Amino acid sequence: MTFLNILINASYYVLSAAVSLILIRNIIKTRDAQEAVLYCIILMPFLLRVFHIK
């Protein structure tokens, strides 16, 4: 059980990092200014989680 928890925890951080990268890619690629701002806002909690801050 403890091992499974560690595995899920690690997977979660990997997923958070992957979503962060996708969001950054979308910010670069989008042609819509409003979307770019939206992606920046969505990115915040993911980065805070990836860096183990919140």
Added chain:
Amino acid sequence: MNNRSLFIVKIVAFTLMLAVIVWAGIEFYNHRNFTETVVLGDGVTTVKKLSDYYPGMKDNINDCNIYIFEGKEPGGTLMVIGGSHPEEPAANLTAELLVETAQVEVGRLIVAIRANRSASTVTRPGDAYPQYYSIPTPWGEKQYRMGDRWTNPLDSWPDPEVYVHYPSKQMLAYMDIRNFNRTWPGYANGSLTERTNFAFMELIRGENVDVFIDLHEAELEYPVISTIVAHQKGTNVAAMTSMMLNATEFRIGMEYSPESLHGLSHREVGDHSQAISYLVETPEPMLDRVRGVTDEHLLLTGKDPFVQKAGEYGLLYEKIGDDGWPIDVRVGRHTSTVLELAQSWSDLNWGKTIKISNVPRYAEIIENGVGYYFANPASVPSTRLAYE
């Protein structure tokens, strides 16, 4: 929008996002790593770590300090813990007050100030909780971390869909696997919080603790308030304590620990060790759901117009007047209750006396303020300091 304008919007938005992350990140990081300084009173003979009783806690965020007071004469052993729920500050302040002031004449006293240290490194921004609070002292303000009810998710995640309590198999709310007062008696191979409880049980059994007291605060909307919850092994001591306090200092009730409600200290410590267990509650209006502005002022004064209005309509389980429930009153209730429980235990267990002196009681703390009893860390040698 042309390419150049779009590029500028993206750069500005990304820069603003980074600035917010850095600003918030520094706040969160500083709170998580904030250190509280404790001045060891003359009565403290040894400071151990929780991992001394269960090596599985070594170098872990919950490897808290255990303060031990050896009495001049042998007797019984009393253990007091604060910080089970770090959003209930009267508990850890009372435990710290004991560490700074208590002298043990007979028996032994064991104190943990931050029983669930991890929960004190996170707070509730969503509930607008303050990150810190300060207690005025004669030498300046002493600052503390405001915490949460649950272990920090950075230290324990994920939660299960349903938390199945060990060993009763009772099903509890999922997040309560991170609630230090729902995971007693703990589990050596469980979550961080369960392992912390297990280590405390090893301590209680290893140090042959006779009386265990878990300090808490409660919202006025909650029926278990201003009371001592007692395991069935210790109802006589709790009843006598309640009677004495009602006659001499303040109104406090006594309740039986429900036998089928698992995970709580008043039930499991008594069931799984030789100790008799008590949980003590004082009123904390900041925990009430109907409260208004949730800030340090409310935390320390216990005064809130919305809670007071609810009180006027008789919707609460405890009275609240114009004076509210200041932190000095709440800490004073706790110190008097701890001292009275020790006295009543000693009266009924002659061979296992616990005699504690020099700890201020209810009236003295209200008169002087709790900060009056905290020594200036700068005025003592570093060997008499501990960090939480």
